[in-house]
Amino acid sequence: MKTQSYIYRCLLLVFGFFLNASILFAQNCNQNNVTVERFELRDVNGNPFTSADDYQLGEEVSGTLYVILGGSNSGNAYSTVAFFNILINETPVSGRQRACLSELVNPQFGTAIFASDLTWNWGDKVTLNGLLVRWFTNGNEGNTCNQITEDTNKSAQCFASPDDIEAEIPVVPNLDFDAETCNPTVDFINQTIGGKPPYTYAWNFDGYGTSIEANPTFTFPGIDSYEVTLSVTDADDITNTITKTITIPAIEIEIEVTPTRINESTGSILVQPSGGTGPYTVEWISTDPEGISGTVTGVDNTYLIDNLPFGNYEVSVTDSQGCPGFVETFIDIATILFSRWGGLEVTLKEDQAGVSLDWFTETEGDPGVFQIERADNPDLDFYNVAEIKSSGFSDNPIWYSHVDTELPSQGGRIYYRINYIVNNEIDVFSDLVSIVIEASEEAVHFNTYPNPTTGEKLTLRLHNHRALHNKEITVSLFSANYFVNKEMIVQGQFIELGDLIRPFPKGVIILQLRGEGIHQNIKVMKK
Known part of the structure; x- marks a missing residue:
């Protein structure tokens, strides 16, 4: 049995709830010069939503909340403030809201007044509760919203x-559709939101038929694209209209094109249809230059059209029920094929000062660029060390050579490969080759130029800057009567020292470099 004290506490809680409600909703609200007619959701610029807004259900919308006031407009309402809670799908968000609707002037009645920014998902139900609007009855100085x-x-x-109070948007019709490949019967999905239900619907299927159902099914005369119009009227007799282009899917065609050799017919098109009902009929024709055509029936999954010269081609596929598919493509002339170049060899020069790379092409079409890449570790982190232009347009072998002199000072095995690029596309990679080089006497090698300096310009060059990247080095310069010292972070292959040598008098300057594993002195002559 519940005790009397428990019942008493429950009565106090109930009494307290009604007391708070009366304070919020009733006290001092007997003179309603101002009322709230409705709240509206609008876009981020404060414009009402329309059927031209291409939002999908569930899509996040950043917008605004506006309030429309009504009342007697007796002229004695100033500095008007609204207090309210916002709920999205019955869940409170953002805490208690406060919006100043007018400051030291009469509020505007029948006009949308900005209340708050708001983010919600398209189709969410946005409501407000706990609404309280307060205002002063005169516009004396000091009677502000604050x-x-x-x-x-x-x-x-x-x-x-x-x-x-449910926040409104105008009735906004929207539609989606579910169409199967090669099936002219389409299911339509009504996605109308806003306004005041119930709605009435008027569908027009590109002049081939109409419907007043909410989610109709319609059969079109064939596989094609159609203009579908949906007009929706809400309970307030407000009508909005949307028109969308829908496309019934035709057969999907994937193709793989192999280029042809120059002055030959070695190109091909691999046709892979899907969708519809097999077997398929494949037809092809060359449009520029004209003259190549063909057809084959009874195709199951793939078909190879081969022995084709360069040019533009149209490929059509039809399934057993007459459903079509279509694709255009182009067969290019292969500028170089895998079998037409090679022989990449690397050798260490006798003086250990560089690595020589030699390769050749058997034939060439359009001129291209050989990009020589090197990696200084087994992880094969390649980077570009040189570019050599190809000669192009040759039926005879052409030999190429390059000497890489900027070798890593730490020595070890280094790796090379070449990309051959023609018409901005990588045509083929060479084989990967490698060679072992010895470490230089100094762990890191620097030099400067110009030396002697001219015009107070001096550049420090780091031969192995990648190994030093983001490492700190100390650069010191001194002469008989001047000294400067600076710490630097290595970010590239060159460090400009012009600002450091500018105060030095003419004569000999000693450049000293120090860092982790770095110890080198360079003599610089300043003219």
């Missing part, structure tokens, strides 16, 4: 609503 609170205020009147 002076108004939710508490009872003798100098402010109010309007309150204990009911939830």
Whole structure:
């Protein structure tokens, strides 16, 4: 049995709830010069949503909340403030809201007034509750929005609503559709939101038929694209219309094109149809230059059209029910094929000062570029060390050579490969080759130029800058009567020292480099 004290506490809680409600919704709200007619959701610029807004259900929308006021407009409402809670799909968000609707002037009645920025998902139900609007009855200086609170205020009147208010948008028709490949019967999905239900619908299927159903099914005369119009009228007799182009899927065709050799017919098109009902009929024709055509029936999954010269081609596929598919493609002339170049060899020069790379092409079409790449570790982190232009347009072998002199000072095995690029596309990679080089006497080798300096310009060059990247080095310069010292982070292959040598007098300057594993002195002559 519940005790009397428990029942007493419950009565106190219930009494307290009604007391708070009466404070919020009733107290001092007997003179309603201002009322709230409705709230509206609008876009981020404050414009009403229309059927031209291409939102999908569930898509996040950044927009605004506006309030429309009504009332007697007696001219004695100033500095008007609204207090309310926002709920999205019945869940409170953002805490208690406060919006100043007018400052030291009469509020505008029948006009949308900005209340708050808001983010929601398209199709969400946005409601407001706990609405309280307070205002002053005169515009004396000092009676601003900041002076108004939710508490009872003798100098402010109010309007309150204990009911939830749903934020409105105009009726916004939208539609989706579900169409199967090669099937002219299409299911339509009504996605209308906004306005005031119930709705009435008027569908027009590109002049081939109409419907007043919410989610109709319609059979079109064939596989094609059609203009579908949906007009929706809500309970307030407001109508909006949307027109969308829908496309019934035809057969999908994937192709793989092999280029042809120059002055030969060695190109091909691998046709892979899907969708519809097999077997398929494949037809092809060359359009530029004209003259090549053919057809084959009974194709199951793939078909290879071969012995084709260069040119533009149209490929059509039809399934057993007459459903079509179509694709255009181009067969190019192969500028170089895998079997037409090779022989990449690397050798260490006798003086250990460089690595010589030699290769050849058997034939060449359009001129291209050989990009020589090197990796200084087994992880094969390749980077570009040189570019050599090809000669192009030759039926005879052409030999190429390059000497890489900027070798890593730490020695070890280094790796090379070449990309051959023609018409901005990588045509083929060479084989990967490698060679072992010895470490230089110094762990890191630097040099400077010009030396002697001219015009107070001096550049420090780091031969192995990749190994030093993001490492700190100390650069010191001194002469008989001047000294400068600076710490630097290595970011590239060159460090400009012109600012450091500018104060030095003419004569010999000693450049000293120090860092982790770095110890080198360079003599610089300043003219």
